Amino acid sequence: MPTDLPLQDTDQGELVSGRSPWGRTALHPWYNPLHESASFDVAIVGGGITGSLVAEHLTARGLSVCVLDSEKPGLGSTSASTAMLQWEIDTQLSELSLYYGFDKAAAIYRRSLVAVSGLAKLIQRHDIHCGLRPRSTLYLTSNAGGARELQREMAFRDRAGLPGEFLSHPYLMTEFEIERDGGILSSGAAEADPLLLSWGLLAVAVKRGAYLTNASATQLHAEGARVVIETDTRHVIEAKHVVLATGYSMPGLPMPKLHHATSSWALATVPQDPATLWRDRVLMWEDSRPYLYMRTSTDNRIIVGGEDDDTTDAGVRDGKMPEKIETLRHKLQLLWPQADTTVDYRWCGTFGETADGLPLIGPVPDMPRVLAAYGYGGNGITFSFMAALMIGAMISDTRRDWFDDFALDRETPAFKTFSAGSDCHASGASF
Ligand SMILES: Cc1cc2nc3c(=O)[nH]c(=O)nc-3n(C[C@H](O)[C@H](O)[C@H](O)COP(=O)(O)OP(=O)(O)OC[C@H]3O[C@@H](n4cnc5c(N)ncnc54)[C@H](O)[C@@H]3O)c2cc1C
Structure with a gap:
């Protein structure tokens, strides 16, 4: 059954203001206007740090990728980030354990730790000059x-x-x-310069063939194995999967409470x-x-x-x-x-x-081919790295039970009593 999703687009000026010190040593990546309708394996809406990480990862997997941004990529929340690349989550482990039990909370923390070192290795592998320390x-x-x-x-x-x-x-x-x-x-x-990091990742993706275009996505239309993105131009983008990486500019999703x-x-x-x-x-x-x-x-x-x-x-x-x-x-x-x-x-x-300090990553309810990547909180960038890997796995039909920890339609955590006797030797964190 076809499903439609109208998308909002908030001006970057609504999201950030003032002047941060980032990106002074580089020019923003070159992007093309959308000259014609085109078809890709994956279309990513949003070219901030989240869209850049997803684009890098999916092009590494050999997928054809289009990144749409209605404004200059990176100049949304990414340019405002203080870019402390932390594995510690805003919600303390002791508190997260109250919500979800110790084993699950500990596994989430360990994944976050693995994600920061994975992100650092990625930056080093591509030799991205973004002040990584x-x-x-x-x-x-x-x-x-x-x-x-x-x-x-x-x-x-x-x-x-x-x-x-x-x-x-x-x-x-x-x-x-x-x-x-x-x-x-x-x-x-x-720590890093988030703008140089985001632009560096986009450059890697573009070098591998990703198409970076300046267009606003106004509506998604999902039918069968395809999703069509209507834009503010006369042209449309068609893709097998769409990734929503629109940051805090929320589309009209039935977002979780x-x-x-x-x-x-x-x-x-x-x-x-x-x-x-x-x-x-x-x-x-x-x-x-x-x-x-x-x-x-x-x-x-x-x-x-x-x-x-x-x-x-x-x-x-x-x-x-x-x-x-x-x-x-x-x-x-x-x-x-x-x-x-x-x-x-x-x-x-x-x-x-x-409410639980965890990101919102995964399929949009009733639209399995539309995947959201919203890494919220003080370690949003770490979560965006996790989102890239998870979405890569989801697109290739690899499922892990723990993906549900970040589902958009997960329940608001009910207060749970911590069980002191629970097993703390959960399996190691890996993707
Ligand atoms: C003051 C501040 C400090 C922070 N400090 C940290 C920190 O220390 N560590 C950390 O990890 N995180 C931090 N964060 C959080 C982190 O910055 C965010 O999680 C991250 O920048 C989000 O990146 P994004 O790519 O998802 O969003 P954005 O950078 O906002 O990118 C979204 C892009 O989508 C585009 N877009 C939106 N709608 C549409 C549409 N319909 N069509 C086309 N394009 C569209 C926008 O133009 C924008 O470029 C901080 C955030 C703020 C505000």
Whole structure:
């Protein structure tokens, strides 16, 4: 039975504003207008980091691929990302275990860990110059008494076989000069310039024959083994599968009740004297809500983000910029008094979250040939990498039970009591 899905297209200007420091050393990839109707194995709607990762992966599998973007690829949420490539999920392992049981939650965390190292290897394999640096993360408690909670979280991570160690207040003070009650130091994360990464991946896909075109997808029409994409031009794209990688610009999907849109703000300081930066330039983030996160850049800036709130109107979000940036600057000063907090870049963007902190990846209900790739949350890019691999498997009819963990129509998690006796030696994480 034919099924139609009208697609929305939100201007990138609605999603992000201000100026981030990314992509200064490169030109955006060349894209063609849609001159004629054409047919592909897979059409990807959206050329941000998610669409780029999917395009790279599917062209590596020998599929013919078209990437449509209504604007300049990468200049949506990808250009606003602070690009901390983390395996730690916004929802702590202890909390995710309450929702889904320890075994499933631990397996999800382990997959996330594998995904970050897979992404780093992919970048290295293609020699993409995007400032990739392996980093450890320092997850800090924001309040007195939070240390005990982090110790408990570390115990869950230990059981799951995840890397990391709990650091007490004295250790944080002497080794990191950070005045907090406790923290978790973990290896296995990385940082990058998200725009250079996204453009680099698109360039790889285009070199392999992917067709990158500037068109807005306005409607999907699925019938039998084909999906037709109507565009804002006179032409259509036909494909065996369509991937929706439209970021936080949501098409008219019956999205799960799990999803929630917010806004987030970020700044980059002037370059610092490298000698004044913190130990190992770890990625720092807090257990608070709204949370604070910090990293450094290859040119020695400090990038600080957070102050998320429920704002969804772009005008209101932009109006809050001065106040939010000042709050972030003040929090930076408190956490790292050595910093020169002069702000060079300030920006903000719409941010999407889910109730369980997990992405939305998989077939759109009633449209099995339309696959969604929505990597929400603070580690959206890690989830986008997972989405690329999962979608590659789904297209070749490979199914894994755990794909359902990220299904669009999964239930909002019911609160479950953690069973202390459950097996924590679930099978290793692999795709
Ligand atoms: C302030 C901020 C900080 C963040 N920090 C981090 C972080 O540290 N680490 C991390 O992993 N993640 C972070 N994220 C999340 C991460 O940035 C996102 O998960 C990621 O950028 C989403 O990429 P995307 O390709 O899915 O979306 P986008 O980059 O928005 O790309 C979607 C593209 O689809 C196009 N499009 C939309 N609709 C249509 C249509 N109908 N037809 C054609 N084209 C269409 C748009 O023009 C756009 O180019 C952060 C996000 C924000 C806002």
